[in-house]
Amino acid sequence: xxxxxxxxxxxxxxxxxxxxxxxxxxxxxxxxxxxxxxxxxxxxxxxxxxxxxxxxxxxxxxxxxxxxxxxxxxxxxxxxxxxxxxxxxxxxxxxxxxxxxxxxxxxxxxxxxxxxxxxxxxxxxxxxxxxxxxxxxxxxxxxxxxxxx
Numbered sequence: 001x002x003x004x005x006x007x008x009x010x011x012x013x014x015x016x017x018x019x020x021x022x023x024x025x026x027x028x029x030x031x032x033x034x035x036x037x038x039x040x041x042x043x044x045x046x047x048x049x050x051x052x053x054x055x056x057x058x059x060x061x062x063x064x065x066x067x068x069x070x071x072x073x074x075x076x077x078x079x080x081x082x083x084x085x086x087x088x089x090x091x092x093x094x095x096x097x098x099x100x101x102x103x104x105x106x107x108x109x110x111x112x113x114x115x116x117x118x119x120x121x122x123x124x125x126x127x128x129x130x131x132x133x134x135x136x137x138x139x140x141x142x143x144x145x146x147x148x149x
Contacts, residue, residue: 028075030065031096034084035138038064041081044137048114054078073101095133095141104130104146124148 035041038061045051051066062083069076077098100107108122111134119141120133131145 028078030078030080031094032080032082033094033096033136033138033140035081036084038062038081038083041136041138042066045079045081048116049111049142051079058083068098074099093139093141095143097143097145100144100146102146104132104144107144108132 033041038056038058042053042056042061042064045066046053049068051068054065054067056064064081065078066081067076067078079096105122108118112118117135118132119135120131120143122130122132124130125145128148129145130148131143133141133143135141
């Protein structure tokens with residue numbers, strides 16, 4: 001299977017629509033995680049995973065954004081935290097893949113020391129990445145990966 005998109009691509013559909021592909025620039029994606037308690041989730045991402053609290057809104061808090069990185073080594077990673085309901089169980093859970101520059105094993109070890117729930121230990125994948133996965137308190141899977149040397 002070719003990675004190149006052409007006129008005959010998947011289902012006969014080629015690359016981006018000309019007017020959208022050239023007139024509009026996309027600058028990143030910020031996944032939204034539904035959580036049962038925004039304040040608790042923001043503290044967990046800050047205190048356990050080392051993210052920075054970018055903003056928190058509402059009283060009581062109902063929406064927040066956490067950030068990792070300052071842009072000096074690639075784009076920062078932003079995650080938005082959304083208060084999904086008051087019964088304590090998010091309606092759905094997702095998986096987020098976070099690319100890390102280096103030392104996947106060191107990051108894994110640091111998170112283990114902080115009591116993070118690891119669901120997949122570091123493993124080298126045939127597609128050229130080394131990765132591990134954790135579960136955050138609301139059940140979402142965060143998969144951290146880096147390129148193999």
